[in-house]
Amino acid sequence: MASRAAKAVGRNVLRKEGHAKVTGAARYIDDLTFPGLLHARTIRSTIPAGQIAKVRFKGDRAGFTLVDHHDIPGRNIVALIDDDQPCLAERAIRHVAEPILLLVHEDREKLRAAEVQIDYRPSTPNYDPETSAIAFKSIAIDKGNVDEGFAAADVIVDGEYRTGLQEQLYIETNGVIAVPGHGVAGGDDGITVYGSMQCPYYVHRALMILLGLPAEQVRVIQTETGGGFGGKEEYPSMIAGHAALAALKTGRPVKLVYDRVEDMLATTKRHPSIIRHRTGVTRDGRLTAMDIDAVLDGGAYATLSAVVLSRGMIHAAGPYRCDHVRIRGRATMTNTPPNGAFRGFGAPQTQFAADVHMDRIAERLGLDPVRVREINALRPGDTTATGQRLGADSSALRVLREAVKRTDFKKRRRALASSNGPAEAGRHTPARGIGLSLFFHGSGFTGAGEVKLASKASLALTGRGARIHVASTEIGQGTRTMLAQIVADALGVPYEHIDVNAADTGEVPDSGPTVASRTCMIVGRILQRCAEEMRGRLGSLTPRQYLRKFGPLTITKQYERPAGMVWDDTLYKGDAYGSYGWGCDVVEVEVDRDTFEVKATAFTTVHEIGKAIHPTLALGQIEGGSAQGLGYALLEDVVMRDGRMTNATLTNYIIPTSLDTPPMKVVLLENPYPHGPSGAKGVGEMPIDGPAPAVINALRHAGFDLREIPATPEKIMAVAS
Amino acid sequence: MRLILNGKRRELNVHPLKRLLDVLREDCALTGTKEGCGEGECGACTVLLDGAPVNSCLVPAAHADGARLMTIEGLGGRHRLQRAFVEHGGAQCGICTPGMILAAVALGPKPSLNAIKVGLAGNLCRCTGYSAIYRSIRQA
Ligand code: FES
Numbered sequence: 001m002a003s004r005a006a007k008a009v010g011r012n013v014l015r016k017e018g019h020a021k022v023t024g025a026a027r028y029i030d031d032l033t034f035p036g037l038l039h040a041r042t043i044r045s046t047i048p049a050g051q052i053a054k055v056r057f058k059g060d061r062a063g064f065t066l067v068d069h070h071d072i073p074g075r076n077i078v079a080l081i082d083d084d085q086p087c088l089a090e091r092a093i094r095h096v097a098e099p100i101l102l103l104v105h106e107d108r109e110k111l112r113a114a115e116v117q118i119d120y121r122p123s124t125p126n127y128d129p130e131t132s133a134i135a136f137k138s139i140a141i142d143k144g145n146v147d148e149g150f151a152a153a154d155v156i157v158d159g160e161y162r163t164g165l166q167e168q169l170y171i172e173t174n175g176v177i178a179v180p181g182h183g184v185a186g187g188d189d190g191i192t193v194y195g196s197m198q199c200p201y202y203v204h205r206a207l208m209i210l211l212g213l214p215a216e217q218v219r220v221i222q223t224e225t226g227g228g229f230g231g232k233e234e235y236p237s238m239i240a241g242h243a244a245l246a247a248l249k250t251g252r253p254v255k256l257v258y259d260r261v262e263d264m265l266a267t268t269k270r271h272p273s274i275i276r277h278r279t280g281v282t283r284d285g286r287l288t289a290m291d292i293d294a295v296l297d298g299g300a301y302a303t304l305s306a307v308v309l310s311r312g313m314i315h316a317a318g319p320y321r322c323d324h325v326r327i328r329g330r331a332t333m334t335n336t337p338p339n340g341a342f343r344g345f346g347a348p349q350t351q352f353a354a355d356v357h358m359d360r361i362a363e364r365l366g367l368d369p370v371r372v373r374e375i376n377a378l379r380p381g382d383t384t385a386t387g388q389r390l391g392a393d394s395s396a397l398r399v400l401r402e403a404v405k406r407t408d409f410k411k412r413r414r415a416l417a418s419s420n421g422p423a424e425a426g427r428h429t430p431a432r433g434i435g436l437s438l439f440f441h442g443s444g445f446t447g448a449g450e451v452k453l454a455s456k457a458s459l460a461l462t463g464r465g466a467r468i469h470v471a472s473t474e475i476g477q478g479t480r481t482m483l484a485q486i487v488a489d490a491l492g493v494p495y496e497h498i499d500v501n502a503a504d505t506g507e508v509p510d511s512g513p514t515v516a517s518r519t520c521m522i523v524g525r526i527l528q529r530c531a532e533e534m535r536g537r538l539g540s541l542t543p544r545q546y547l548r549k550f551g552p553l554t555i556t557k558q559y560e561r562p563a564g565m566v567w568d569d570t571l572y573k574g575d576a577y578g579s580y581g582w583g584c585d586v587v588e589v590e591v592d593r594d595t596f597e598v599k600a601t602a603f604t605t606v607h608e609i610g611k612a613i614h615p616t617l618a619l620g621q622i623e624g625g626s627a628q629g630l631g632y633a634l635l636e637d638v639v640m641r642d643g644r645m646t647n648a649t650l651t652n653y654i655i656p657t658s659l660d661t662p663p664m665k666v667v668l669l670e671n672p673y674p675h676g677p678s679g680a681k682g683v684g685e686m687p688i689d690g691p692a693p694a695v696i697n698a699l700r701h702a703g704f705d706l707r708e709i710p711a712t713p714e715k716i717m718a719v720a721s
Numbered sequence: 722m723r724l725i726l727n728g729k730r731r732e733l734n735v736h737p738l739k740r741l742l743d744v745l746r747e748d749c750a751l752t753g754t755k756e757g758c759g760e761g762e763c764g765a766c767t768v769l770l771d772g773a774p775v776n777s778c779l780v781p782a783a784h785a786d787g788a789r790l791m792t793i794e795g796l797g798g799r800h801r802l803q804r805a806f807v808e809h810g811g812a813q814c815g816i817c818t819p820g821m822i823l824a825a826v827a828l829g830p831k832p833s834l835n836a837i838k839v840g841l842a843g844n845l846c847r848c849t850g851y852s853a854i855y856r857s858i859r860q861a
């Protein structure tokens with residue numbers, strides 16, 4: 001077949017579902033309805049720890065169905081890693097807002113008004129992750145010998161850093177509809193669940209185990225999803241289980257869509273962290289030893305804490321080289337709602353600490369923050385904390401120098417410093433500062449994760465091109481569009497001739513979860529291989545000619561680990577990721593000297609991502625992720641009291657609005673990864689790693705010695721001299 | 722109640738206190754208007770009531786009696802803002818998009834960057850960081 005199509009990769013083609021989204025035609029979960037639809041409401045614990053003593057429904061039960069753990073035909077767990085979390089509590093309560101039972105009714109008003117009285121025998125909760133006796137996971141990374149490293153140091157710098165909870169705050173709340181019958185073969189048995197989610201096959205597996213059903217009797221279909229950011233990675237397995245139990249008990253479709261308050265109270269958030277650094281350094285600024293200790297607050301159940309910790313620890317030393325590194329981390333249990341996946345997955349926490357610490361090192365040595373990073377930034381040929389030798393596709397120095405140049409950083413820093421002189425301090429001019437951060441982010445699952453996942457993707461020939469079959473979900477980032485671009489070029493057909501199937505477990509293979517910045521680099525590459533083979537099979541025929549002559553053609557391929565990648569999961573040594581993206585952020589802040597409110601006034605970021613398959617989409621990831629990172633740094637404050645979020649409304653939990661978000665200058669650099677499609681690496685998560693340390697470093701420059709986020713006015717006031 | 726909905730006369734039999742958002746989504750089957758918070762903070766439910774943007778989650782149905790009401794469906798599919806939002810990355814997950822576009826319609830043609838920022842301050846977007854939305858509106 002002749003290659004007459006204009007190249008799609010690298011061009012800003014129109015996103016596949018763009019028209020549906022701007023016309024209101026796109027169907028999200030709450031837009032769907034089914035004949036005989038019932039609604040469900042989740043009744044949750046109001047205490048953080050204890051036992052359920054008694055459950056009583058108050059009032060008229062007519063028309064209500066109650067669902068509790070007795071209605072579970074399979075195992076009462078939300079299957080994920082540790083299988084410790086019940087789908088519906090039996091006796092023990094470990095956190096506020098733990099689901100106990102479901103009420104089902106056709107009338108939402110009646111459902112809202114219903115009252116259930118639950119008596120408890122409370123026990124003493126623990127909210128301190130450091131003293132918790134239960135660790136979901138501990139990780140140790142050792143490189144060289146830190147004692148030797150400290151012996152070689154001229155100066156030792158200590159620091160303790162803390163990060164808070166953060167709510168994903170997708171604008172579409174979690175929601176599902178469960179419909180009895182599995183649909184694939186039109187049978188009445190089994191269950192079909194539609195929903196807002198990132199990982200249909202996670203939900204599929206969890207439902208099989210909860211309901212005791214074989215794979216073919218469970219069907220999970222992703223509906224258009226209004227944002228995820230990790231918040232729809234594991235939680236949909238829980239809510240899908242609830243709706244499925246209710247649908248099976250009533251024999252009718254059941255809708256379960258959370259309102260904003262419930263979504264904030266009950267669903268997962270970013271793990272808070274406490275991270276201590278002790279670093280040996282020579283007088284001229286070279287790192288000789290890094291000793292890092294981190295605790296992540298996992299909340300009440302394990303969820304994904306083990307893997308969040310893993311990514312966090314692998315990134316804990318930041319993008320810096322050092323021969324002697326010791327990293328110790330643990331994720332522990334506390335009596336708060338479980339924390340879970342959120343864009344960045346542990347790396348924003350640990351790189352916050354690493355890069356704020358780097359500025360403290362520079363300060364101690366009297367070096368400027370750029371110089372200390374130039375000396376220590378990882379170069380090609382260097383090894384990371386896990387001993388991974390970096391290839392030519394690593395770009396720490398490049399992004400740093402580009403950001404410094406674009407912002408005229410050193411000059412700007414001097415100018416702002418002098419604007420904060422004693423003469424100005426008395427007046428009502430704001431204090432101003434500028435700071436930067438250097439960061440990296442591994443693409444794909446950690447270590448042997450991709451080999452274990454063994455993701456599959458399929459491509460089916462159509463009359464005009466091909467149809468992509470993957471479980472990778474479009475959640476706003478542009479999955480459909482970007483995958484279609486990769487396939488179009490590999491197959492040699494126009495982008496418009498590539499269709500993308502719904503992420504429906506009845507129709508698509510398991511291409512793995514839509515997480516970990518893996519969809520483009522990993523799934524995109526599998527599809528590219530499918531398309532290359534399909535192109536070979538077509539030879540000189542057009543798709544239509546081929547179909548007429550030989551009949552249907554579907555090509556399925558599985559992930560193949562690039563040759564030479566080695567990982568030891570017990571020692572935490574080796575090639576943690578196939579490749580890394582690299583970034584450098586520069587932010588300017590203004591602090592009001594009376595109210596201590598902070599405004600980010602300018603933001604520049606340089607991102608090296610291998611190859612931008614679709615520059616507008618890549619830019620969207622970087623700008624959106626950076627805005628979330630600025631929110632994380634300054635605004636987003638989850639207030640917990642007695643194990644309960646007390647500000648669980650959009651009025652009281654503040655995310656950046658158009659007025660809070662500074663103008664953003666984004667610079668994209670491309671240093672291709674040989675095993676990514678057209679050289680692409682991941683881009684989804686990295687943007688959220690950089691803003692928080694850059695903001696805190698800018699605040700330090702403005703005169704406020706803070707080591708914690710969010711940097712709320714109260715905290716800044718406390719450190720103001 | 723009677724109103725002009727997306728240019729057509731409509732007569733609706735609904736409880737006067739029902740949220741306009743629910744009237745649109747349930748009684749008129751216009752699901753392009755979204756709910757993000759139900760408390761007037763996110764703007765996902767923005768519609769134009771006599772040309773002015775309102776949060777339909779806070780407006781009782783009775784308020785729309787006799788009014789001209791416009792939802793995203795009323796914009797057709799060829800409005801310059803709709804096209805621009807697709808071309809310039811103004812819509813990512815799309816859940817804020819109908820409200821954003823209607824809020825942008827209310828700004829009139831060629832608004833300044835500052836007018837956009839102020840005009841959209843009540844419409845939250847968690848995906849884009851707003852920059853692509855500004856570009857979409859300015860290049861529409
Ligand atoms: S749903 Fe109306 S403002 Fe959020």
Ligand code: FES
Pocket residue numbers: 171226227476811812813814815816817818845846847848849
């Ligand atoms: S595009 Fe997702 S919230 Fe705006």
